[in-house]
Amino acid sequence: MKNVPLLPTPKTILFDWHGTLVDTQDAMITALTDTLQKIEELGLVERLLPESECKTKDDIKLVRYIRLFRKLHPKILLERRVSRTEIFNAIFGDDEEAKALAHRAYNKNYRTYFGKVKPFQEGVREYLFALKRLGLTIGVATNRSREFFDHEVRTVDDGSWPRLIDITTCADEVTLYKPDPQIIRYTLAQIDTYPRPETWYVGDSYQDMVTARNADVTAIFYNGGCWDQDYLQELFSANPKARPDAIINSLDELMDLLQEVQENAPTAFPKIVEKARPPYFPPPQPPLQHIEPDWHPSVASLTLPDLILFDWHATLVDTLDAMYHAVDDMLPELKKTGLLEQLVDSKLSKSPDDAKLVEYVKNYAQLHPKIKADRKISRTDIFEVLFGENLEAKKVAHSIFNLHYRNHFGTVLPFEAGVRQVLLGLRAIGLKVGMITNRDREFFEHEVKAVEAGTWANLFDVMVCGDDTPNRKPHPDQLIKAAAEMGFQPGKNVWYVGDSTTDVIAAKTGLFTSVFFNGAQWDQTWLHKIFPGNQRFPHQPDVVVNDFSEFWALTLACLRRGLKH
Structure with a gap:
């Protein structure tokens, strides 16, 4: 943690939920994947942010990847460090209507998967208890829907958290999602107070910091994603209003901030921070990194x-939509054109995935759902997998494809x-x-x-x-x-x-x-x-x-x- 200016003495500490206090990545990623595969039918493809308006190079890659493949960039899937709110803000910008549509679709999908929840780092319960001993009001302000949050807070750590959290606000209880400050204002109104620097908001994302700044409360960035200093500098340098008042790498470092406050204001808390804090718990560990290919x-x-x-x-x-629609139309014709009998023996396939594709087309006369979900291989590659060295079969397949492509291109x-x-x-x-x-x-x-x-x-x-x-x-x-x-x-x-x-x-x-x-x-x-x-x-x-x-x-x-x- 870097040295920071002395922070105001907090009376209330509000936390973001996912990525700060708890880890619900498995359910979130699965629900996001389902949502992104449906953005065409939701009418959201044309509302993706133009690349020229994206904030960072990573945002450009994300928008492009979702436009093309209707799924999360592999780097996000591997590193698992960003939330659905960050993703929707990155790909839709200031289009509040598009983001609202995306959040509603996400919530519908999340209902199938939520419940898998665990503390984001070791010792969260103990740190929350220490904050309570210091006389602080503890709250959560989250873009999670109430339906999901209530279940998760009762589930995590065997249901021991509800007595540690005094006030909560969920996204479906306010009009606008973060980074609008409404969610912080609404949370503080529950204890008859208003946003001011004596409230600290602890969150793990850029949007959390903008939310805190918009609400005029103290912004504490929880670096649970283990981002390096160069990334954090890039993240916050473009918008001075988004810069946090402090960056912490663990909840133990949050206790350090409170201890510094007490050193300068001995009566800040009813108990001594050093005595109230729990034993040391290690910070989150860096995620796996996306490995670039060695033909770089x-x-x-x-x-x-x-x-x-x-x-x-x-x-x-990019002509992916038309191409996959035409392949979908032509595969049911394999049987009547005699091509079904000319599919290669799956035992001769290059990989297990190729073998699965051959067998799936043979049995169902359509693409394997994984191929359609990935949207990463061309019709030529598909025909190579299906027909191998059979040039005549591939010629016939291309000619049938062309008949159907005429309806979509x-x-x-x-x-x-x-x-x-x-x-x-x-x-x-x-x-x-x-x-x-x-x-x-x-x-x-x-x-x-x-x-x-x-x-x-x-x-x-x-x-x-x-x-x-x-x-x-x-x-x-x-x-x-x-x-x-x-x-x-x-x-x-x-x-x-x-x-x-x-x-x-x-x-x-x-x-x-x-x-x-x-x-x-x-x-x-x-x-x-x-x-x-x-x-x-x-x-x-x-x-x-x-x-x-x-x-x-x-x-x-x-x-x-x-x-x-």
Whole structure:
């Protein structure tokens, strides 16, 4: 804990609930996952905050990931340090109506899972008892609904907490959610007082600190997520009004703050803090970290590019909704078209997940729910899993898909904000830029004119579609054709940037440089699973980039080094 200015003597200490006093992450994450999978039908996709209005880089990634995949970013799932309120504030900004819709949907889902609750850190009950011995009024002001909070407070620590908490306010008892200060005002009104610095509000999030500041009470940031100092500096530097009066890493450090108050005001409390405080309990431990893949640009050594070819769907643009709708429509036709009998033997699948997909399609003629929930693989990858080396079966599958895609295609968004600027930048530094897609030309030509009001139509020096060559990816025909049209032979000086295993196979078998675009944010473990590099599945990317800022930095670094291999 850093030294802080002397704080006002508290009469009341209010706490946030989840992430401060208790851990309900398991139930929260599950309910959030269910909620995000339904944001399209809730009409909330179009109300996601534009990336240009996001506060931090992590918020940008979160908004983009939810827009594309309708689920939490893997970093959030692994580290488990942010609340649903923080997430809704990050992705909807000041759109109170959208946030209210999201909270209502979340509460409906949470009803299925709540009840799994435990103290956030060891010794919470003992610290609350110590605060009571010091004569302090203890309260909770939470965005939790009363239905859930009452059950949780009676459940945690065998029901020993209710006698330790004097006043509580839940989100469904006020008009607005935090960071509106109403919830603190309402809580204090229960003891006939009003917000002032002699009330401390202890919470674990940026929004909690804004709430405290808006209410004019003392803001204490509980660093239960074990964020490092650089992150905290970034978090609070943009908005001075959000800066906490103190940062604590454990409830033991809260007792330290109270002891400092008493040292300067000996009559602040009816008992001596040092004697009232419980034995030391350790702080929360840092969560697991999201591990970046080991094909990272920082360790890559690539040939200087003359031509950079890009995949279309899920690399340059987002057409996920239309693609999955069309796959849903075409799979029931597998039986009558004779394709059901041509599914690969699941025993020959690359991974257990691939085998499950084959068996599920064979039995139910639809995608496995996990595939639909993840929204991370393309129809080409799906067909590769289902039909393996059977080129004729894949051709038929693509043709059936196209019939159904015609009913859904049309809405096309850049995969990231600023993709067009990257493409323009590549051309400005003298590189040739091309596009490779398994889309039929009929669809691609419509989509390239639809994205960003037609401003992409002249960005590419060469464009090769699925029906322009005898074979589609993962066969390298399309890449070879594009390179030839630009006057190049297959070689490492031609980069192919794509998001799928199919793209990597096409690049490597064609002897091009493979840049895997990890827009789905797979971690290192998963990338090793889909690119095992063994005798049966030898193809691995030359480098992995997680977004276009990394790709741009990689390209510039390569140009500066001027590598030729």
